[in-house]
Amino acid sequence: MDMSQYLEIFIEESKEHLQSLNESLLQLEHEPGNMPILNEVFRVAHTLKGMSGTMGYTKMQNLTHNMENVLSEIRNGNIVADSNLLDVLFKCLDALESYVDEITNSGKEGNEEYKDIIDELTNILSGKSKKVDNNVAVASSPEIKAPVTEDNITNNITDDSGDAIDVKEAALTDFEINAVREAFARNYNVYQIHIFLNHGCVLKSARAFIVFRALETHGDIIKSIPKVEDIEDEKFEFDFTVVVISKDTKEDFEKDLLSIAEVDQVIIKNVLLSDKIELAAEDVKEVHNTPEFDRQSNVSRSMADDESDDNDSSGKAKRKAGKTVRVDIDRLDTLMNLVSELIIIKTRLEGIERDKTNQNYNEAIEYLERITTSLHDAVMKVRMVPVERVFNRFPRMIRDLSRKLDKDIELIMSGEDTELDRTVIDEIGDPLIHLLRNAADHGLETKEERLHSGKPEIGHIYLRAYQDGNNVVIEVEDDGRGINVNKIKQKAIEKGTISYEAAANMSDQDIIDLLFKPSFSTSEKISDISGRGVGLDVVKTKIEALGGDIEVKSELGKGSKFIVRLPLTLAIIQALMVRLGNEKYAIPLNTIQNIEDINVSDIQLVQQQEVILLRNQVIPIIYLEDILDVPKNEQCNTITVVIVKKGEKQVGFVVDGLIGQQEIVIKSLGKYLSGIKMIAGATILGDGEVALILDINTLV
Amino acid sequence: MEGISNQEVRQFIVFKLGNEEYGIDILNVQNIERVLSITRVPKAPFFIKGVINLRGEIIPVMSLRLKFNLEADEYTDDTRIIIVKIDDNQIGMIVDEVKEVLQLTADSIESVQGVSGINTDINLSFIQGVGKVNNHIVTLLNIKSLIDSILVDSLENA
Numbered sequence: 001m002d003m004s005q006y007l008e009i010f011i012e013e014s015k016e017h018l019q020s021l022n023e024s025l026l027q028l029e030h031e032p033g034n035m036p037i038l039n040e041v042f043r044v045a046h047t048l049k050g051m052s053g054t055m056g057y058t059k060m061q062n063l064t065h066n067m068e069n070v071l072s073e074i075r076n077g078n079i080v081a082d083s084n085l086l087d088v089l090f091k092c093l094d095a096l097e098s099y100v101d102e103i104t105n106s107g108k109e110g111n112e113e114y115k116d117i118i119d120e121l122t123n124i125l126s127g128k129s130k131k132v133d134n135n136v137a138v139a140s141s142p143e144i145k146a147p148v149t150e151d152n153i154t155n156n157i158t159d160d161s162g163d164a165i166d167v168k169e170a171a172l173t174d175f176e177i178n179a180v181r182e183a184f185a186r187n188y189n190v191y192q193i194h195i196f197l198n199h200g201c202v203l204k205s206a207r208a209f210i211v212f213r214a215l216e217t218h219g220d221i222i223k224s225i226p227k228v229e230d231i232e233d234e235k236f237e238f239d240f241t242v243v244v245i246s247k248d249t250k251e252d253f254e255k256d257l258l259s260i261a262e263v264d265q266v267i268i269k270n271v272l273l274s275d276k277i278e279l280a281a282e283d284v285k286e287v288h289n290t291p292e293f294d295r296q297s298n299v300s301r302s303m304a305d306d307e308s309d310d311n312d313s314s315g316k317a318k319r320k321a322g323k324t325v326r327v328d329i330d331r332l333d334t335l336m337n338l339v340s341e342l343i344i345i346k347t348r349l350e351g352i353e354r355d356k357t358n359q360n361y362n363e364a365i366e367y368l369e370r371i372t373t374s375l376h377d378a379v380m381k382v383r384m385v386p387v388e389r390v391f392n393r394f395p396r397m398i399r400d401l402s403r404k405l406d407k408d409i410e411l412i413m414s415g416e417d418t419e420l421d422r423t424v425i426d427e428i429g430d431p432l433i434h435l436l437r438n439a440a441d442h443g444l445e446t447k448e449e450r451l452h453s454g455k456p457e458i459g460h461i462y463l464r465a466y467q468d469g470n471n472v473v474i475e476v477e478d479d480g481r482g483i484n485v486n487k488i489k490q491k492a493i494e495k496g497t498i499s500y501e502a503a504a505n506m507s508d509q510d511i512i513d514l515l516f517k518p519s520f521s522t523s524e525k526i527s528d529i530s531g532r533g534v535g536l537d538v539v540k541t542k543i544e545a546l547g548g549d550i551e552v553k554s555e556l557g558k559g560s561k562f563i564v565r566l567p568l569t570l571a572i573i574q575a576l577m578v579r580l581g582n583e584k585y586a587i588p589l590n591t592i593q594n595i596e597d598i599n600v601s602d603i604q605l606v607q608q609q610e611v612i613l614l615r616n617q618v619i620p621i622i623y624l625e626d627i628l629d630v631p632k633n634e635q636c637n638t639i640t641v642v643i644v645k646k647g648e649k650q651v652g653f654v655v656d657g658l659i660g661q662q663e664i665v666i667k668s669l670g671k672y673l674s675g676i677k678m679i680a681g682a683t684i685l686g687d688g689e690v691a692l693i694l695d696i697n698t699l700v
Numbered sequence: 701m702e703g704i705s706n707q708e709v710r711q712f713i714v715f716k717l718g719n720e721e722y723g724i725d726i727l728n729v730q731n732i733e734r735v736l737s738i739t740r741v742p743k744a745p746f747f748i749k750g751v752i753n754l755r756g757e758i759i760p761v762m763s764l765r766l767k768f769n770l771e772a773d774e775y776t777d778d779t780r781i782i783i784v785k786i787d788d789n790q791i792g793m794i795v796d797e798v799k800e801v802l803q804l805t806a807d808s809i810e811s812v813q814g815v816s817g818i819n820t821d822i823n824l825s826f827i828q829g830v831g832k833v834n835n836h837i838v839t840l841l842n843i844k845s846l847i848d849s850i851l852v853d854s855l856e857n858a
Contacts, residue, residue, distance in 0.1 A: 342754055583740065628742040667758045668740070668749060671789045672850050676743045682751055682758045690739040690753045 007107060010055050012326065014100045017044045017051075018093065020121060022396050025089055028495035029399075032081040040088075042071045048096065054202045057109040060099045066121040067092045071281050079124060088120045090396075133276040176243070179222050180271060183245040188219070190271040191246065193253060196239045198262040205234045207262050212242075214256050219246025244273060264670035295378040302666045329422055339372070340572060342663035346372045347662065373471065376572060380621055383418035386467045386475070389428045391416050392435060394463060407447060408458040411442055420472050424546055424566055428474070430541040435476040435562050440537070443480035453557065455479070471548075471590065473570060478629050482553035485511050492517075509648060512552055516540045544697045547588075547680070551647040573666060575683075577659035577691065581630040584691040586664055586683055587653070591696040593645040595658065597638050612641065612652060619643060621652040622699065627678065653699070666693060710809075711833065712802045713839055715795040717764055718771075722795075723802055723831055723838045729782040730790060732798055733743065735775050745850065748820045749773075752781070752792060759791035760784060762850065802838060804831045807842065825849075 049064035223243040402409040444459035554560035574584040640650040664683040680695035712723030747766035778797040828842035
């Protein structure tokens with residue numbers, strides 16, 4: 001069978017399941033006896049087993065199968081979930097993740113069988129078996145164990161042919177009772193059939209479908225618990241109950257149903273009517289024949305089903321039925337592009353000189369503007385994903401790091417529900433991992449050092465996300481030793497990054513910023529956690545590529561804080577359009593601090609650098625015309641300076657004129673011009689002309 | 701068109717640069733445009749004239765004249781921008797005039813080595829051969845290596 005069309009769904013869903021497995025295992029580590037969590041872990045392992053089996057990934061299936069055995073023993077209270085056991089389970093998780101990765105890359109699960117992990121799992125099982133001998137058989141033959149435990153009670157009645165239940169017990173609604181009554185009147189039999197599927201059954205709903213079809217050859221199904229729709233959606237465990245009206249005998253049913261593969265057990269009971277209801281039989285019979293009533297009966301039946309379903313589900317794992325649609329990111333990109341086009345054309349319409357007398361036209365334009373803005377917002381929101389998607393893998397990472405480094409680390413996260421553009425989310429993971437590793441490895445001291453300096457033994461790493469205007473800020477803070485400015489200074493001089501004289505004149509902040517220079521790693525010994533030579537400069541490059549920036553604040557002995565600022569969206573921004581000679585350029589509005597008209601005579605010279613003094617701040621000025629090789633215009637007495645801010649740094653850009661604020665769509669210059677760092681991209685103006693967008697990060 | 705044998709026929713767009721005629725494989729050509737307003741891109745390689753807006757897409761435009769060390773372009777009514785696409789990346793090339801679509805069989809294409817002494821200004825790796833039709837000669841460009849060289853240039857420039 002060709003499974004390739006399901007591959008993507010398999011990968012997506014596996015990743016989600018693995019993530020929830022990860023979270024549950026972490027929780028379980030804290031509360032080993034927590035039954036709901038344990039059930040969740042079990043459920044996920046089981047689902048993964050089924051999914052991988054369906055897709056033909058037998059090695060993955062085998063591993064989850066072994067995992068499930070152990071989990072089921074924990075659930076039965078035969079094994080205690082201690083930290084060793086959890087380590088093994090985490091190893092399983094890693095192995096599963098690498099299976100999924102491999103499948104993502106190649107479509108195949110690869111050759112790795114993780115024998116060692118499976119051995120460990122079996123050892124755990126056999127270790128337990130010495131203590132609790134009775135259950136060994138059950139544990140080692142998991143394919144059949146589950147039904148057995150559930151059916152112990154019902155087993156003895158199965159073959160008891162005299163067994164019968166009342167309609168009330170069958171939880172039938174009035175209308176179904178009417179149907180039953182009519183069936184009796186016509187000498188039909190009514191059975192309640194409880195069907196148990198094999199727990200190894202992979203396509204439960206398909207199997208259930210076959211069962212239903214078999215039943216329908218015998219008679220009519222008047223009720224099913226859970227509802228047929230739920231069964232189709234696999235919203236059931238491994239058993240379901242139907243009520244059937246048929247002329248055939250119990251034995252016929254039993255024979256037919258048991259011949260279906262993966263049906264483990266069938267319990268058939270006669271449904272009888274109690275006398276009291278039978279009294280009213282005749283009236284209802286008439287009613288039942290009218291068509292409207294039939295329709296109505298369907299409605300109320302499903303309502304009744306809802307009720308019974310609710311009662312039923314109490315024992316089952318609750319599933320969230322989120323109303324979501326999975327959409328390929330490419331489709332969203334297309335949608336975004338179309339919205340961008342719309343915004344361009346809208347800007348163009350706005351630019352057309354408005355006929356003051358034509359009120360209708362003006363109103364239409366304003367309406368169009370409102371709609372495009374809402375449309376843009378709506379599409380943006382669709383693309384937004386909570387940072388949780390990235391954050392949720394960190395607790396596990398920190399746990400591993402804390403073991404590896406032998407430091408007690410507590411990760412405190414907040415603002416996981418802050419949303420970011422999907423493209424940013426996909427890219428931000430690695431830089432954050434880097435920052436967190438840095439914090440754990442370099443930032444936090446060892447236990448002894450911490451105690452020595454009067455700090456609590458447990459080191460804290462804070463990971464916060466919050467929205468700030470058009471930006472999302474992510475902070476990584478630790479309460480560790482902080483950044484040693486002198487050490488950096490020394491190192492920088494040693495490496496020749498700065499001269500001794502320059503170092504003397506640099507502020508502490510400037511020196512800390514040296515950390516972001518390429519290949520500047522101060523860690524004295526290179527550990528396998530951080531300090532591989534690829535340092536913070538990579539983080540910085542990545543974040544800047546996303547249109548964001550990073551700064552660091554640190555206090556020696558108290559800790560350090562890395563602040564990452566990211567734009568909410570990558571595609572459409574507010575920008576200030578400026579004129580340089582005959583050319584137009586766009587400066588992202590969020591970088592602009594203020595705009596000043598400066599008298600040329602107010603420009604001063606400090607160390608060959610032209611500066612202006614503004615509200616007691618010295619701001620260096622840059623002539624954009626020079627940097628961008630724009631043909632020079634004649635000098636005026638006053639110049640317009642756009643002051644931009646990057647982190648703590650302010651720079652004034654001299655421009656020839658301001659055009660105005662505008663919503664622009666960022667487009668890439670393409671591969672051939674990607675080497676030009678000072679241009680962040682291009683945008684199409686209302687008149688069809690192209691304007692270039694300045695990259696403030698590289699210009700400042 | 702004469703000389704169509706059983707051999708594979710390839711089609712080339714023929715354009716003029718100065719007195720020379722060049723051909724590029726029609727499969728690489730997206731479309732041919734009149735000269736649109738070109739926005740200069742600072743710090744780009746000298747032969748990149750800038751970018752244009754082609755129906756909502758930003759496409760860099762290069763001057764083949766400058767690339768081939770000829771005199772700078774003079775835009776006339778005949779000047780065209782040929783948009784080519786290599787590996788999903790589009791780029792425009794300014795040419796003096798687009799002449800025709802030429803069908804060539806493999807035996808009417810001669811390798812570069814076979815013709816010596818042609819336009820020495822052009823890097824030989826940019827040429828995949830010379831096509832002979834009737835009385836004139838068309839230099840067939842290897843568009844991929846030509847475009848790839850831009851990437852190197854623009855990276856060096858950065």
